[in-house]
Amino acid sequence: MNKTALISVSDKTGIVEFATSLAQRGVRILSTGGTAKLLMQAGLDVTEVADYTGFPEMLDGRVKTLHPKIHGGLLGKRDDPEHLQAMERHGIERIDLLVVNLYPFVETINREHCSLADAIENIDIGGPAMLRAAAKNHGNEVDGVTVIIDPSDYETVLKEWDELGKTSYETRFRLAMKVYSHTAAYDGAISNYLSSIVNSQPAIDEVPERETWPKVMNIQMTRQQSLRYGENPHQSAAFYLDAQVGSGLLGSYQQLQGKELSYNNIADADAAWECVRAFDSTACVIVKHANPCGVAIAPTPLEAYQKAFKTDSTSAFGGIIAFNTEVDEVTAAEVSKQFMEVLIAPSFTAGALELLAAKKNVRVLKVPMGTSYNAYDLKRVGGGCLVQDPDVKDFDLSDLKVVSQRQPTDQQMQDLKFAWTVARFVKSNAIVFASNGMTMGVGAGQMSRIDSARIASIKAQNAGLSLKHTAAASDAFFPFRDGLDVIVEAGADCIIHPGGSIRDQEVIDAANEHNVVLVVTGMRHFRH
Numbered sequence: 001m002n003k004t005a006l007i008s009v010s011d012k013t014g015i016v017e018f019a020t021s022l023a024q025r026g027v028r029i030l031s032t033g034g035t036a037k038l039l040m041q042a043g044l045d046v047t048e049v050a051d052y053t054g055f056p057e058m059l060d061g062r063v064k065t066l067h068p069k070i071h072g073g074l075l076g077k078r079d080d081p082e083h084l085q086a087m088e089r090h091g092i093e094r095i096d097l098l099v100v101n102l103y104p105f106v107e108t109i110n111r112e113h114c115s116l117a118d119a120i121e122n123i124d125i126g127g128p129a130m131l132r133a134a135a136k137n138h139g140n141e142v143d144g145v146t147v148i149i150d151p152s153d154y155e156t157v158l159k160e161w162d163e164l165g166k167t168s169y170e171t172r173f174r175l176a177m178k179v180y181s182h183t184a185a186y187d188g189a190i191s192n193y194l195s196s197i198v199n200s201q202p203a204i205d206e207v208p209e210r211e212t213w214p215k216v217m218n219i220q221m222t223r224q225q226s227l228r229y230g231e232n233p234h235q236s237a238a239f240y241l242d243a244q245v246g247s248g249l250l251g252s253y254q255q256l257q258g259k260e261l262s263y264n265n266i267a268d269a270d271a272a273w274e275c276v277r278a279f280d281s282t283a284c285v286i287v288k289h290a291n292p293c294g295v296a297i298a299p300t301p302l303e304a305y306q307k308a309f310k311t312d313s314t315s316a317f318g319g320i321i322a323f324n325t326e327v328d329e330v331t332a333a334e335v336s337k338q339f340m341e342v343l344i345a346p347s348f349t350a351g352a353l354e355l356l357a358a359k360k361n362v363r364v365l366k367v368p369m370g371t372s373y374n375a376y377d378l379k380r381v382g383g384g385c386l387v388q389d390p391d392v393k394d395f396d397l398s399d400l401k402v403v404s405q406r407q408p409t410d411q412q413m414q415d416l417k418f419a420w421t422v423a424r425f426v427k428s429n430a431i432v433f434a435s436n437g438m439t440m441g442v443g444a445g446q447m448s449r450i451d452s453a454r455i456a457s458i459k460a461q462n463a464g465l466s467l468k469h470t471a472a473a474s475d476a477f478f479p480f481r482d483g484l485d486v487i488v489e490a491g492a493d494c495i496i497h498p499g500g501s502i503r504d505q506e507v508i509d510a511a512n513e514h515n516v517v518l519v520v521t522g523m524r525h526f527r528h
Contacts, residue, residue, distance in 0.1 A: 005029050007029060007031045010101045013151045030049055030052055032048065049065055077139075078139065078144065102128060102182075103123065116204050117204045144169070149178060196211050197209070198211055219378075248372050257356065257362070267290060271290045271320075274425060283295070286309065286312075291444040305323075305335055323345040325345070326347040332351075344366075348366065376388065395420075400519050405515075408494055415436065415470070416473065419471045419496065422442070429447070430442075430527070433491075441459045441470075443459070450486050469493050470491055471492060484511060495517065498523055498524040
């Protein structure tokens with residue numbers, strides 16, 4: 001084939017096998033450092049870059065590929081006579097294939113005791129320079145450099161070389177695009193790290209003190225799909241994924257059936273999934289317009305669904321239904337009785353999927369359970385964005401402080417914790433009534449906490465549910481006693497809220513006056 005490949009990788013997955021396949025096809029192999037040593041130990045004929053350039057690796061390996069014979073071989077246009085003449089005049093041979101991984105910078109800085117010196121030494125210079133050069137010269141339909149950063153692309157390149165005698169322009173363009181995205185993310189990680197260091201003159205051999213958020217924030221995401229439209233038909237939209245989607249996050253979904261997901265489907269599905277996976281017991285969550293309208297826990301998914309649906313069957317119409325356990329056939333049959341947009345669960349029985357297939361428009365998503373959370377939340381504002389940690393803080397019952405004279409029973413404490421967990425996923429101002437592992441009324445997104453309480457009460461009445469002896473949760477403190485008064489009048493006899501108002505004593509006095517339980521969490525759950 002009379003081709004030349006330059007191989008220098010930190011990720012050596014499959015590299016011996018790939019290099020062996022290249023050698024079997026007559027490809028000359030150039031290499032550096034540890035990669036060259038590994039390939040030689042495998043019995044391959046390898047020319048070290050230093051021998052090819054006539055210039056030794058130096059400065060502790062900082063300089064080894066920064067040489068005209070390397071970059072000329074990567075950048076010379078194969079269809080330009082002047083380029084070819086210059087290359088021949090200076091003894092520069094063309095390099096047809098570049099296989100490079102970069103120094104593991106991110107892995108290095110994530111080590112507990114990583115000094116600034118360690119981080120700096122893992123900033124790759126020659127690697128990105130070669131990658132950018134090769135990607136720039138990916139060429140045209142006739143010829144160009146093939147560049148690989150990912151072992152998953154080895155097989156494609158070998159297959160095309162065997163079939164076409166070269167890689168296709170489509171493949172070279174795709175690999176070049178992949179390189180520039182990769183080097184952009186790499187440089188972004190370096191910028192994020194360096195701009196998070198507090199001291200403007202950090203000690204090179206010490207672990208630097210770093211701020212939680214960098215001065216310059218670089219984020220890279222990959223488009224999962226273009227969407228038909230955004231929240232409304234006149235808005236264009238797309239769904240993007242993080243470079244690595246953590247276990248249990250919605251981005252790892254597998255769509256088993258149904259129409260294409262819409263912008264609102266994805267947003268609501270995420271709200272439902274995040275809520276349902278907050279429970280250890282078998283749970284069902286029904287979401288409508290980003291708010292849970294029914295949540296329940298029960299021994300079986302069928303019972304959990306029936307309880308959740310009972311909370312607000314009107315709002316459940318056209319909603320998103322999520323389970324944190326496998327959906328069986330009997331549960332699938334029950335949920336199929338109502339109109340739903342999306343059904344989510346970690347798994348489905350064969351019988352359930354067969355039954356759901358009759359509802360061909362229902363989007364069925366399989367999402368594995370997991371404990372990962374997004375590293376941060378983003379919210380766009382005019383000219384910028386707000387960034388924060390995700391609200392994932394939970395509590396043990398022992399963390400709660402009972403501030404009323406009346407003490408809660410064990411059942412009341414369980415109901416309070418359930419209501420408080422649901423409130424975390426309800427738009428503020430949020431009021432949630434609950435009893436025996438079931439939401440009894442949900443008031444969401446009102447400008448007044450009193451209005452949220454009244455709406456929750458009205459919804460319970462419309463559903464034929466009694467709020468007598470229920471637990472109630474408020475996502476933020478009561479600024480006055482009137483909010484608690486409305487909740488008690490509706491029937492609740494135990495209430496949980498963050499506390500922290502200058503009128504806390506007034507609210508405590510009101511609880512004692514009504515002879516109800518009042519519990520303080522010490523943290524709030526605003527959700528805007």
